[in-house]
Amino acid sequence: MIEPVYIGLGSNLGDSENTISDAVNALSESADITINAVSSLYKSAPMGPKNQPDYFNAVCEISTSLDPIELLDLCQNIESTHGRERKGERWGPRTLDLDILLYSTNTINEERLTIPHAGIAQREFVLVPLFELAPTLIMPDGRPIAKWVADCSLDGLSRLR
Numbered sequence: 001m002i003e004p005v006y007i008g009l010g011s012n013l014g015d016s017e018n019t020i021s022d023a024v025n026a027l028s029e030s031a032d033i034t035i036n037a038v039s040s041l042y043k044s045a046p047m048g049p050k051n052q053p054d055y056f057n058a059v060c061e062i063s064t065s066l067d068p069i070e071l072l073d074l075c076q077n078i079e080s081t082h083g084r085e086r087k088g089e090r091w092g093p094r095t096l097d098l099d100i101l102l103y104s105t106n107t108i109n110e111e112r113l114t115i116p117h118a119g120i121a122q123r124e125f126v127l128v129p130l131f132e133l134a135p136t137l138i139m140p141d142g143r144p145i146a147k148w149v150a151d152c153s154l155d156g157l158s159r160l161r
């Protein structure tokens with residue numbers, strides 16, 4: 001299916017800016033993915049434990065012929081290539097996080113994958129870059145993304161470039 005899919009990128013360990021641009025390049029190297037747009041880069045205060053560095057966040061829009069689980073596998077491979085370790089610490093710092101935020105208008109509830117990504121409504125570091133790319137997007141609950149942004153605290157978020 002070739003319909004817009006949105007991927008959230010986050011990093012707060014190492015050279016986060018480079019890691020995020022490398023991750024976009026890695027996605028674009030897949031024959032099954034076209035990058036349509038990449039948001040500005042944002043800096044955001046950590047959600048969860050505060051004793052970790054600020055995060056860099058961005059969102060990209062892709063078209064892909066991969067199904068959601070194939071795309072998840074690819075994202076997890078790219079995370080591993082960038083030194084991501086899954087140590088089980090909940091909401092700890094990470095070199096790279098790639099989250100499938102939206103996969104067209106699909107709702108998915110599987111063991112490995114929840115789409116829309118859980119917690120998206122509280123995450124200004126996801127909603128604001130997503131809004132930048134798709135200001136007229138209708139979210140899976142039928143409400144416009146502008147309403148989701150309006151209902152979300154924007155404290156601690158800044159746009160870098």
Ligand code: ROI
Pocket residue numbers: 009010011044045046047048055056057090091092093097125
């Ligand atoms: N906080 C911010 N600001 N940005 C993230 O990408 C991010 N990712 C996470 C948790 C630990 C929830 N906090 C975050 O996974």
